[in-house]
Amino acid sequence: MTQSRPLRFYAQLALTLATAGFMVVPVIMSLLAGVTENYFAGLRGGLTLRWVATVWNMYDATVWLSLRIALTCLAATLLLGVPLAYVLCRHSGRTTRLLEELLVLPVAVPGLATALGLIIAYGGLPAFRTSWWFILTGHVLFTLPFMVRACLAVLATTDLQALEEAAASLGAGFMHRFVTVIIPNAVPGIVAGALTVLTLSIGEFNLTWMLHTPLTKTLPVGLADSYASMRLEIASAYTLIFLVLLFPLLVGIQIAGRRLAGGNKPQ
Amino acid sequence: MTATTSIRLDACAKTFANGIRALWPIDLHVRPGETLALLGPSGCGKTTLLRIIAGLEQPDSGGRVFFGDSDVTLEATERRGIGMVFQNYALFPNLSVAENIAYGLRVRREDAARRSHRVAEMLAMVHMTEFADRPVSRLSGGQKQRVALARALAPAPKVLLLDEPLTALDAKLRETLRSEMADLLARLQITTVLVTHDQAEAMSLGTRVAVMSRGRLEQVGPPQELYDAPRSAFVAEFVGSMNRLRARLIDGRVELGGDTALHYRPHDVHLVNESDAMPTGRVVARFFLGGVTRYVVELVDGQRLIVDAFGRSSASIGESFGVKLGRATEVGNAVTHDAHLSD
Amino acid sequence: MTPLSRSVLLSVPAIAVFAAFWLLPVAHLLVVGASGEQGLSTYWLVLTSPNYRRSLLATIGLSAAVTVAALFVSAITGFFLQRQRFRGRTLLVASLSFPLAFPGVVIGFLIILIGGRQGLIGTMTEWLFGDRVVFAYGMAGLFLGYLYFSIPRTILTIMATVEKLDSSLEEAARTLGASPIQVLRDVILPGLRPALISAGAICFATSMGAFGTAFTLATQINVLPITIYNEFTNYANFPVAAALSVVLGLVTWVTLALARQVAGAQAAAAA
Numbered sequence: 001m002t003q004s005r006p007l008r009f010y011a012q013l014a015l016t017l018a019t020a021g022f023m024v025v026p027v028i029m030s031l032l033a034g035v036t037e038n039y040f041a042g043l044r045g046g047l048t049l050r051w052v053a054t055v056w057n058m059y060d061a062t063v064w065l066s067l068r069i070a071l072t073c074l075a076a077t078l079l080l081g082v083p084l085a086y087v088l089c090r091h092s093g094r095t096t097r098l099l100e101e102l103l104v105l106p107v108a109v110p111g112l113a114t115a116l117g118l119i120i121a122y123g124g125l126p127a128f129r130t131s132w133w134f135i136l137t138g139h140v141l142f143t144l145p146f147m148v149r150a151c152l153a154v155l156a157t158t159d160l161q162a163l164e165e166a167a168a169s170l171g172a173g174f175m176h177r178f179v180t181v182i183i184p185n186a187v188p189g190i191v192a193g194a195l196t197v198l199t200l201s202i203g204e205f206n207l208t209w210m211l212h213t214p215l216t217k218t219l220p221v222g223l224a225d226s227y228a229s230m231r232l233e234i235a236s237a238y239t240l241i242f243l244v245l246l247f248p249l250l251v252g253i254q255i256a257g258r259r260l261a262g263g264n265k266p267q
Numbered sequence: 268m269t270a271t272t273s274i275r276l277d278a279c280a281k282t283f284a285n286g287i288r289a290l291w292p293i294d295l296h297v298r299p300g301e302t303l304a305l306l307g308p309s310g311c312g313k314t315t316l317l318r319i320i321a322g323l324e325q326p327d328s329g330g331r332v333f334f335g336d337s338d339v340t341l342e343a344t345e346r347r348g349i350g351m352v353f354q355n356y357a358l359f360p361n362l363s364v365a366e367n368i369a370y371g372l373r374v375r376r377e378d379a380a381r382r383s384h385r386v387a388e389m390l391a392m393v394h395m396t397e398f399a400d401r402p403v404s405r406l407s408g409g410q411k412q413r414v415a416l417a418r419a420l421a422p423a424p425k426v427l428l429l430d431e432p433l434t435a436l437d438a439k440l441r442e443t444l445r446s447e448m449a450d451l452l453a454r455l456q457i458t459t460v461l462v463t464h465d466q467a468e469a470m471s472l473g474t475r476v477a478v479m480s481r482g483r484l485e486q487v488g489p490p491q492e493l494y495d496a497p498r499s500a501f502v503a504e505f506v507g508s509m510n511r512l513r514a515r516l517i518d519g520r521v522e523l524g525g526d527t528a529l530h531y532r533p534h535d536v537h538l539v540n541e542s543d544a545m546p547t548g549r550v551v552a553r554f555f556l557g558g559v560t561r562y563v564v565e566l567v568d569g570q571r572l573i574v575d576a577f578g579r580s581s582a583s584i585g586e587s588f589g590v591k592l593g594r595a596t597e598v599g600n601a602v603t604h605d606a607h608l609s610d
Numbered sequence: 611m612t613p614l615s616r617s618v619l620l621s622v623p624a625i626a627v628f629a630a631f632w633l634l635p636v637a638h639l640l641v642v643g644a645s646g647e648q649g650l651s652t653y654w655l656v657l658t659s660p661n662y663r664r665s666l667l668a669t670i671g672l673s674a675a676v677t678v679a680a681l682f683v684s685a686i687t688g689f690f691l692q693r694q695r696f697r698g699r700t701l702l703v704a705s706l707s708f709p710l711a712f713p714g715v716v717i718g719f720l721i722i723l724i725g726g727r728q729g730l731i732g733t734m735t736e737w738l739f740g741d742r743v744v745f746a747y748g749m750a751g752l753f754l755g756y757l758y759f760s761i762p763r764t765i766l767t768i769m770a771t772v773e774k775l776d777s778s779l780e781e782a783a784r785t786l787g788a789s790p791i792q793v794l795r796d797v798i799l800p801g802l803r804p805a806l807i808s809a810g811a812i813c814f815a816t817s818m819g820a821f822g823t824a825f826t827l828a829t830q831i832n833v834l835p836i837t838i839y840n841e842f843t844n845y846a847n848f849p850v851a852a853a854l855s856v857v858l859g860l861v862t863w864v865t866l867a868l869a870r871q872v873a874g875a876q877a878a879a880a881a
Binding site: 026117 | 613617620621624628631632636638642686687689702708709711712713714720721722723724761762815819822828838839851856859862863866
């Protein structure tokens with residue numbers, strides 16, 4: 001126990017606190033700005049919810065649309081992703097690894113490129129192009145790998161083959177096995193994946209900005225609009241609404257993640 | 268080689284931050300050049316004791332660690348001049364075999380010529396010369412163990428600490444390495460403390476053995492003494508197998524039943540023709556172990572004895588025999604948890 | 611139904627969606643990139659013409675700088691937080707990782723709040739020195755914005771790796787006489803190398819493709835995604851936009867693939 005130990009500790013602590021401050025201070029400022037009467041007067045000007053009310057009147061459609069897209073995206077990734085995770089887990093080999101690599105491409109490649117591709121390929125179908133399903137497509141492509149990976153991570157730790165064989169020996173057919181054995185074992189992954197999908201979809205901008213039309217504006221798109229053209233209080237109040245929406249999801253992800261890690265620890 | 272030193276622990280106790288008490292105050296003296304084996308079941312505190320000697324754990328206040336005459340209690344691990352072999356070997360994965368062995372010498376700024384000479388010497392000592400440039404990830408368990416040993420000994424430490432060195436190896440390999448290690452330790456004459464839960468290992472490698480249980484020293488002494496004169500029922504039953512028979516000796520005859528117990532080693536019990544002079548027992552289980560056959564024999568009053576028969580033995584299950592009880596082992600009274608058991 | 615045919619059936623929906631809505635469009639993109647007046651040489655053009663090259667180099671430079679800074683800060687703080695236990699630690703960890711899901715637009719806004727014309731720093735420096743420091747709309751603002759979304763990602767990866775580090779290696783080094791600095795250099799950093807590489811690659815790739823932050827900050831500096839956006843939306847220059855997107859996509863994908871090779875499967879799990 002040399003003398004320099006405390007010094008190192010405090011230096012690292014200082015850096016950590018500074019970084020945490022960098023992360024947190026702007027957010028607090030933004031939250032406060034959304035509820036103060038006047039940004040320049042600051043807290044002395046008094047707190048109010050009128051900016052929040054104004055924002056809601058102007059932009060509530062964006063919130064509903066974002067929620068609708070996020071939930072539909074969740075449904076889609078569940079239907080597409082959970083069976084796929086099962087297949088990837090049971091048949092791990094060259095082909096399935098290749099499939100995993102392919103699936104990750106929409107995440108590895110910038111959203112802008114994916115969006116551009118979608119517009120060029122399907123821009124000619126006006127009904128599709130101008131509906132929210134167009135945006136949904138982009139979201140599903142982007143979030144699917146996260147759902148698959150979360151389920152795969154959990155399924156890989158269970159001895160799936162042994163469980164299935166045991167169930168089969170007891171007379172369970174495939175659908176029955178899938179519902180009573182495979183899905184329950186994947187639940188921690190499904191929960192973590194679901195929260196991630198919802199969070200990513202609600203916050204998605206890179207893809208959505210390119211794919212949106214004036215009639216299909218999501219929450220982040222609305223935010224960008226307000227940052228460009230609205231006064232600071234409105235932009236802040238809008239951001240406040242967004243953060244409030246996001247917060248429970250973020251907490252949920254933390255909890256789900258910890259439970260996932262705890263369950264995967266070696267016995 | 269630097270002269271080796273004695274190790275002395277004075278009232279070393281340890282309670283961890285979560286409230287678990289790993290060690291009650293322990294006094295221990297390891298003589299220069301001897302190998303002391305710390306033997307006990309998992310959780311008895313033996314590894315904690317070893318780590319206190321190494322400086323990886325600090326004893327609770329009041330506890331002191333001495334290497335020879337110097338008090339090293341407050342000395343950091345890196346300055347104690349120890350060599351340590353970890354249970355999982357802890358070989359540096361980014362270095363080759365030779366580089367691992369050279370690490371301690373590098374830290375001491377030995378010049379390159381002396382370093383490579385010493386590394387070659389160590390490699391030869393553990394019979395790993397052809398593996399010098401091998402990456403450690405491609406070594407088998409036994410090979411890793413040898414490299415770990417060579418690495419710990421290369422800087423000529425004053426003291427050698429071994430944490431379950433053979434536990435991770437399979438049975439046959441363990442036997443081979445055990446005798447190699449016994450040779451090495453005898454040759455090097457370096458003060459060694461070895462932690463193990465395997466009593467065969469402790470007895471064959473240790474000049475003295477310290478049996479521990481639940482944070483306390485039960486008995487310290489040469490292996491033969493522990494075996495023949497155990498001071499407590501725990502030591503009697505932990506070291507080797509032991510029968511505990513509810514019986515009394517009256518005029519040289521064994522009378523079953525009563526409140527007192529007699530202790531017999533399995534090889535001190537013999538199956539002979541039935542007679543009135545001794546109790547009768549029926550074989551209820553038979554384990555053929557190669558050179559010895561182990562029987563479980565049930566006596567008339569329901570008590571069971573383990574009987575070891577050496578060489579070829581063909582008693583079968585259900586057969587009845589006379590049970591001749593040979594020399595009983597004297598077991599001392601329950602150990603008073605007085606710390607001065609060191610010498 | 612055989613297990614194999616069943617597996618195929620189960621994976622067909624996802625594969626079909628992927629093929630129809632990603633593979634096909636990207637193929638279109640490649641074709642459109644070559645369909646302009648210059649044909650296939652459009653791809654060459656976007657790499658060599660000064661405007662686009664400046665944009666590409668600015669993006670690479672910025673991404674590299676952010677990666678180095680993020681890794682440096684995260685390695686120190688991540689190691690510190692994982693190894694030390696003290697009151698308030700959980701809160702610190704949470705505050706460092708919650709911005710993980712913030713979209714770039716919001717981060718741009720936060721930077722404006724700090725360093726814009728009415729920003730916190732500007733107000734403070736005016737009060738202290740009489741000079742209003744505004745940095746949000748230049749390279750510094752971009753850098754800080756990118757750093758803001760990179761740090762949570764890298765810290766979490768590093769903390770997860772530090773947790774799995776084998777402490778017996780550090781102890782072994784200490785028993786051989788190594789000082790704390792030597793232990794750091796010889797045992798800890800080599801042990802963290804895969805995580806640093808994979809986290810760094812992800813950080814670099816994300817920064818290369820980031821759009822929202824630069825969009826909100828509306829700087830004079832044109833990072834590649836903004837250039838692509840301008841080409842497409844303002845100049846309707848589809849071939850160039852497509853070609854630039856393909857180049858950008860290739861760069862990020864290759865970075866991630868290389869890192870995965872070098873660092874093993876950890877990269878994929880952390881993305």
